[in-house]
Amino acid sequence: MDGGFGISGVIEDPEQRMVAAQAAEGGALGDWEKEENREHSRKRIVIEHVFGRLKVFKIIAEKYRNRRKRFDVRFNLIAAIHNFELP
DSSP states (O other): OOOOTTTTTTSSOGGGOOOOOOOOTTOOOOHHHHHHHHHHHHHHHHHHHHHHHHTTSHHHHSOOOSOHHHHHHHHHHHHHHHHHHOO
16 A cells, blocks of 8 residues: 555565555455554644644754754754753
8 A cells, every 4th residue: 555655665574664544445444454544644643743843943943054053963962952841
């Protein structure tokens, strides 16, 4: 199952990709598939919230225009600030 442009090529093994199940045309999802989709949504929303909080820092929300060498250090500092603020 192809996950679309967003994840193509990120993980080589298609079995390891987290892609929500889709019902066949005119069909319905089974109980097992619905539960898998719920689990997928729970994990995805946590990640999306982290990205949202990190985008407060413009280094992630916009194109980075400084030296590439310093990007790792700055991103790690932002991640540390984010982790420090977690309850």
